Amino acid sequence: MKKIWVLTLILGLIWACKKANDIIEEEDIFAGFVQPSNFPKPAYDLSRNPVTKDGFELGKKLFYEPRLSRNNTIACGSCHIQGAGFTHHGHDVSHGIDDRLGTRNPMPIMNLAWHSEFFWDGGVFDLDFSPANAIHSEVEMDETVTNILLKLRARPEYPALFKKAFGTEEITDVLFFRALSQFMLMATSSDSKYDKVMRKEDGASFTESEARGYLFFKNNCANCHKEPLFTDLSYRNNGIRPNRSDDKGRAIVTGNVNDEYKFKVPSLRNLSFTAPYTHDGRYLTVSRMLDHYRHDMVDSPTLDSLFRQADSSLGITMTQEEKADLMAFLKTLEDPTFLSNKLLAEPFGSDFIVN
Incomplete structure (x- = not known):
């Protein structure tokens, strides 16, 4: 009986050590933005918004945050699905709030660090401002940035997350957009x-x-x-x-x-x-x-x-x-690694319908 107890203890310690190592490995995965050796220099000015672990994590949470829409049901990740190359699988045109339909097919969020103009018509000239199109579109999110900031400020978790990412609990439109950019900048497909x-x-x-x-x-x-x-x-x-x-x-x-x-x-x-x-x-x-x-x-x-x-x-x-x-x-x-990259995946337990 004593031998069984000792063996159980040893196995428990091994499992605990393995779990601790897994956590360390997961933490060590994040290396910031890395330019693939066969890619040109990015167009995005990373010096004004360097990708950090905390900034990226905030951007990731915001990307999958349904409060970015008027009725809190549509997130960026609702129409930009990782397994579909961050496009809206199964839809010919954007399919947004209240089942409203747009007129264009959502473009993939992929290798955007090398773009200086965005969308099918190039109507946006800065990655930081690109989410505003979907947010203000009446057929996509039908919300305003001003109202989103009010919703985020009312949530107890967000001031602390902005503090970790940017050194201030103040939630501003500039920092909001920069956090989203940090997530999108990491969506690099270069391992095909x-x-x-x-x-x-x-x-x-x-x-x-x-x-x-x-x-x-x-x-x-x-x-x-x-x-x-x-x-x-x-x-x-x-x-x-x-x-x-x-x-x-x-x-x-x-x-x-x-x-x-x-x-x-x-x-x-x-x-x-x-x-x-x-x-x-x-x-x-x-x-x-x-x-x-x-x-x-x-x-x-x-x-x-x-x-x-x-x-x-x-x-x-x-x-x-x-x-x-x-x-x-x-x-x-x-690029299967891009489509299954856990770093970019929706956080477990994210809610797509909230109060």
């Missing part, structure tokens, strides 16, 4: 098979089909979808037929008719998880999206010249075999 091949990690290499697809991509797609972000961050008309709302894209921001029907070039990373595609989510699969470039383009005065062929045809010439190879290459841009 493609990245491993480029960095020559773990002996990674493309299959023959992937290699052929990569060559086709570089010859036909890379002008717009520039590596390694797989977007050149420009605005282009790619021959999408105007929808019922006649969304004129970039021209709404610039007022320039030459920008009509131009939309920001989206990244091709994690495509399998970010469906549907285009600014209005009209295409449900990658295959159908590629077929658009093969034989479904619509001409207009602002159509990008890259899609005008010498024989006056529109689009990208692509055989079935080339399409299959290209799709194989695009699969190499999937």
Whole structure:
């Protein structure tokens, strides 16, 4: 009996030590913002808002905080779901408060540190201000920043969290937005098979089909979808037929008719998880999206010249075999570690309906 008791005690101590080590390891995971070796310098000025553990944790709590909406039911994380590459899985356009529908497909929160303009039309010029779009949108959160700050100040936990993150219990709009930015800055997707091949990690290499697809991509797609972000961050008309709302894209921001029907070039990373595609989510699969470039383009005065062929045809010439190879290459841009990164995950027990 005594031996059993001693054994139980030893096992208990081992479990306790393991649990303590797990906690230490979890705490050691946070290393702040790290620039991947195969990525360019970020566009975001980290010197004015350096990512800290406490700032990030506050931003994470705010990202999954439903009090950011008018009726306390919609959080940023409601429409930007991690497993879907921080897009709104299953919805062609934004689906927000009171089941209201927007007109555009939510863009992924991914590698935003390298962007200096945001959304399909580039209407926001600073990551810190980007959440205001959803907050003030009557079809998304339908709230005001002023009222959000009042709600946060009324919660006993938030003054202490702001104190840890920024050295003051005062909850201001500037600090509120900076905390959210710190969370979004950490949403870096850079660990796909493609990245491993480029960095020559773990002996990674493309299959023959992937290699052929990569060559086709570089010859036909890379002008717009520039590596390694797989977007050149420009605005282009790619021959999408105007929808019922006649969304004129970039021209709404610039007022320039030459920008009509131009939309920001989206990244091709994690495509399998970010469906549907285009600014209005009209295409449900990658295959159908590629077929658009093969034989479904619509001409207009602002159509990008890259899609005008010498024989006056529109689009990208692509055989079935080339399409299959290209799709194989695009699969190499999937990043499972980004989609399951516990650092970015919704905190256990978060409430999406609160008082």
